[in-house]
Amino acid sequence: MRYILLFLLFGNCSVMAQKTDTTFLQKLMEAKPDLFGKVLNHPTKNEIQLMYTQVNRDKKNKPSFKTFTYNLNAKRYFYPASTVKLAGVIFAVEKVNELSQKGLNVNLTMVTDSNFKGQTKVFKDATSENGKPSIAHYVKKILLTSDNDAFNRLFEFIGRAEINAKLKKYGMNESRILNRLAIGDGGEASKHTNPISFYDGDKLIYSQAAQYDDKEYPLDLTNLFVGKGYMDSKDELVNKPYSFENKNVFSITDQHSMMKRLISPEAYNKNERFNLTAEDYRLIYTYMSKLPTESDYPKYDEKEFWPTYAKMIFYGREKNAILDKEIRIFNKYGDSYGFIIDNAYFVDFKNKVEFFLTAVVQSNEDGIYNDGKYEYETVCYPFMKNIGKEIYEYELSRKKVNPADLSKMKMDYGNK
16 A cells, blocks of 8 residues: 555656656655664765666557666765676677677687786686686676676776776766776776687687776765774774775766666667677676576585575575565675675566666774674665565556566576
8 A cells, every 4th residue: 555655646657757756765765664764864874875767668668767866976985896897797798799800709718818917817717617718607707696806807808998988988977997806906007907818719819918008087076085994904903084095986877877778778779779789688688687596607505605695686685585486686786895786677577567776875883994894784785675675566556558578588597
């Protein structure tokens, strides 16, 4: 009944003015103080930002969008963590297509060499079926369990300058991607990327020299100096604010925009779409929505990577969550420095429900960064689960003029 009342309150989106609504999500959360009361009382402390987009279909199944936001502020910094990996996936596959005349494809063996201090080489990948690294396998590992090394290899292939040029090309002007992940990458080292070669068997198909990006990517941001202290590389407490200067930036607006363009290219003009083939979309869609337990290569330990491990929106981080076989979540999450972020497209095939939801929340009660002590379990994961479920419940009650044909999003999850 509550969702019917909310629906009557806000009306049918197909007749609403096509502008961003900034009140709906707040009222939705205020209607459940038991779930959201604490974070609503501390919107800045918990750094919540939300974007929710409803999808409405015409008679030909073409989508149109109605977007709702909460506490959105592109200038207020949050650490995007692994959510930047989706950009790496898309831009790496785009680059393969741009070099296809030279014989490149995503399944060729990708050999990474080194050319600068701290760089590492990759010749083999024991987790792949043939024991060799490739763009396709890196994409798979990134989307299944957010593998850091896989992203770093795609970052090196694309090159820092091209990654940031692509963000601008697609109108993602609030973001920048400067660093590899989880290796302390920064400064001059982050500007150098490795030489890379691609092989078909023993035959060299394409070789890319080491690259250097001398550009800086300034953004006008607040909230770059946070907390009252942090643990340094020697695990010693430094009693001054932690700095997020010169780190990756991926705003909620840009993440949401990327996901909509990826999932619904038909809603965009041809010159605005990603340069991806039908096979590319299927590759990305499959591993965005596949569960770690459905994979043989890599074969994951279910205790470490349980079925809903990567599906924070709707499932939180519950290891024993009951799976609905009609639901698939196409997403890329991130977690670091107390921030939890998820960028998702949600599908319920049985009830013909679909929506986009991008969210960030943080909790760091002691104000100390880099100490591994954050309230993920008590604040962040429950928030992600609850906001996903509340939006889903609302969508179940929302009437659509034309029921969605979601057959495009049904993937083959046969093991491999």
